[in-house]
Amino acid sequence: MNLQDIPSLAPTQFELPLPTRTPGESFKEPAADGFLLGGFTWRHTHQDPTRPVVIINAATSVRCRHYSRFADYLFANGFDVITYDYRGIGESRPASLKGLEATWSDWGALDFEAMLQRAQRVFAGQPINVVGHSFGGCAAGLGASGHLIRRLVTVGAQFAYWRDYAPAHRWRMFAKWHVVMPLMTTLCGYFPGKRLGWLEDTPAGVVRDWSTPSDRYEKRPSGRLIHARTGRLPFANVSAQTLAISLSDDPYGTIPAIERLLGYLTGSTNTHLRITPEDIGEEEVGHFAFFRSAYQATLWPIALSWLQTGELAPDTPGRRMPRN
Template identity: 65%
Template structure:
């Protein structure tokens, strides 16, 4: 991370079940109870290092920032994933919850905001202490219901993620995504959650074990950003997740590449440095003010 304007500091925090999680922190030298702390929740099986430049941007604009890896991934990976127990719900109710506990200990009194990418948006609502979060920005957030995939790519994605992925997971005891160049290696329980073909999160394997209604505790003002060329984050997928957040103020901003004069953005590129001047200020404005900038690209979905 030497290319960043502000070096990040590695940290570890132990979740309630004793599992040690690793991540990185961008922290200003002088404490300020008014300064927001932003926690970045990664997409499924994407290392937290992927978000380092975006975290550095938030730091440069007055935020303290935490990035971290869910159990089984990156800085939080065990020696072997074969037989390792982890699920989507564990990533939210234990791992993101651990980051909220770390925030309370290390950044006492500071407002806590969250940026959640893909499943990282769902993880917000799975933590018991999610009511502590002041503001949320979700990017491409959904929980992979296959009928919500973009129509022109639905069957290709279904074959890749709902047929090939579970078959390889059964053979290896985890999903060997890294050697395929698809993503990081992934625990079998996460794959089981992802590939279960139900439109309700509480009907996913680990969702059935949750106590209470998932996402109901979220109260923070929430902005969902979806991209028109993201085959996962369609309007249907985004609205399906937002439908759970009945206790939060919600806005859905849909952006097309042409709105910012580029050819493509897709599911991952929002966090690429080339969008520092076009997309990142939208997220920053929401985190700082709880609203959209006056001159915002895209369309607000009513």
């Protein structure tokens, strides 16, 4: 079977564009289990204990290089920045993904936690902020040191419960991510996303988490393990000022999907900002485009303002969603 011969599931406007240019200084950081993670650091020459450092958590199977221009922007506006790849992706990919033990919970509890520890060590005493895209917002709640996060900005953040997908796209997305993806993973031992032109190649354990059709994170295969070990999910450790940004034309980041994840952040003060493309003079934005430099003047200042002050500017586009 030729992986390209799936016409009804070919890439769409919601897929990832090509990676951006090579970013700042590279590093290697071991997670607690010894797995070596790769990433990049934007660091000002003179250390300032009042300068925040921002950790950027990528979406599932999206390379950290996709966020390089956004990292440049944050650096130019006075932040130190860390971007990194989860195990199995990009700078953190081993020679083969077959047999690699990697799950969504590993990406949060081990990989993101390693970045929190790195931020504490390399940027000692500086406040720690986090930006999480898609699953990256979920990963921000899985680190044991989540209490260190001062401010959190999420973009389209959810954990892929299929009933939360936008109705107009739901069945196509279900077939793609919950039927074809696990099938291809079973055949290949990992998900060959690059050959399909969908996303990066993805470890089998992550695919199991993504494709399990459950509305509760702790019912996902690796989520159950975290819950059993600790007696509770670690989301409650996060007490950050949290801004959840969602786009009305994002078929993943629907209102129910965003609110479902925010429901886990019980220790945080949460604001959900819903933006339509028309609010910023665009026809479409979708799930991935927020971090493209085309939105530097319209969308990026929203995240910047929150990271700087924990507040939205009076002229911020979009509307605040009421909290339950």
